[in-house]
Amino acid sequence: MSDQELFYLLALLRVEGVGDIMAKKLLFHFQNAQAVFNATNAQIAAIDGIGAVLLKNFKSKTIFEKANAELTFIKSNNIKVAFFQDEHYPERLKHCYDAPVLIFTAGNIDLKNKKIISIVGTRQITSYGTEFCKKLIEDLAPLDPVIVSGFAYGVDIVAHQLAIENGLQTVGVLAHGLNQIYPKNHKKYMAKIEENGGFITEFWSSTNPDKENFVRRNRIVAGMSEATIVIESADKGGSLITANLANDYNRDVFAVPGRVTDKYSQGCNNLIKIQKANVLTSAADLIYILNWDIEKKTKPIQKQLFVTLEPEEQKIYDFLIKNGKELLDSIALQCDFPIFKISGMLLNMELKGVIRPLPGKLFEAI
Structure with missing residues (x-):
């Protein structure tokens, strides 16, 4: 992450009323933090949850002053920073809806x-x-x-x-x-x-x-x-x-x-x-x-010749074949399905005999 990207992320998090959930909503909509500040009032106001008071807070003169001061501290003290979409951000923490946008590490x-x-x-x-x-x-x-x-x-x-x-x-x-x-x-x-x-x-x-x-x-x-x-x-x-x-x-x-x-x-x-x-x-x-004592087996080929999988089920099955044992929330995230929907699909696939649940809330292809 460049210093400029980090500066605008810090500034966004200094806007009073913008927490981690709202910040993510803005970042997903505008693609990056700098674009949020370059947007018009009307564009920002169109985001669900942005009211008149919060919109006004984006104009505070202290936002960028505080962001600059923190950036200086980070650079001066060799602090490592991880953005919630970065590869080195804790993987499981990414799956938590209220996870911090930024974490600082030493x-x-x-x-x-x-x-x-x-x-x-x-x-x-x-x-x-x-x-x-x-x-x-x-x-x-x-x-x-x-x-x-x-x-x-x-x-x-x-x-x-x-x-x-x-x-x-x-x-x-x-x-x-x-x-x-x-x-x-x-x-x-x-x-x-x-x-x-x-x-x-x-x-x-x-x-x-x-x-x-x-x-x-x-x-x-x-x-x-x-x-x-x-x-x-x-x-x-x-x-x-x-x-x-x-x-x-x-x-x-x-x-x-x-x-x-x-x-x-x-x-x-x-x-x-x-x-x-x-x-x-x-x-x-x-x-x-947690299933830590079970060694990974050689990945199997397609389970049964006459089992018919729906396209969405096939996507899950192929994912598990490629990756081995995976958590339910990881399957949902990587296969782009909501949790409430994937639970039912996993049950159907279990009944078809192509996957099985494991201790630790894991699933694997058979």
Whole structure:
């Protein structure tokens, strides 16, 4: 991305009232951010959701001043920027309707490895939670997953540290800009994390770690991961918000069960009880549900000589033959079908015996 393209994207995101969803709507319509600012009032007003007040905000003199200041910060501090349509933007996060238009990263993050999991939980982690997390990450290490968390006290920082100890890449998702660190006590961990992964944020350098930013941060933690694991949680807390977001994004959620009398097992036990999380008793549970232990088979040829597929079904079948196991939302995105429609088509294809569902909400051609 050129500096000019980034400048206009930053400017668009500084328009008061333009969030990620509206920004995407404008970008899809006008093709790029500069074209939005070159458009007439009538052209912008024709976009659904643009009212008179929002239209007026495009004329604010501070938009470009703030964009220029942030661009200067980015260039001066070697911050990497990913646009939501870029190849190096987290693939699963692209599929979330409210994903950030831009994310800013520091360190040596490489997300080409598709095994990405988030580990979250209470800030008051117990010895039970620590020991479980240690055993889990040690057992998963041979599969080389990326461990994502929120760099907070408790479960988060334990997960980051254990990932590093086991030679795994780890990513801290921040609730503030990259010009600071929160909590300040965790500054001592920054260098190791940047060496073995790095940090991601959607927030500008002018953004402080305010309470509401942690909730927004959680959607990135949930959205970029294949699965979210809750190690320990009381009956309320940020990790439960992350778990709910993961469910909303059609991701797998796991919770570590505990004694009903333990305060920091109540949230996990409840997630399991209301069937919003799979029971996680060992790494084997996660490996099975996510289908990580099943090696890719040689791609088969057309299943049956006399099976007749509709053109749209054939498109899906050909996609699965080419790509192997794929998530439902990935099939919908790549084959250009809405989720509500593709669910029915996949069921019909399963009944015809040409595809089969797998653990982890995956499908493959037979």
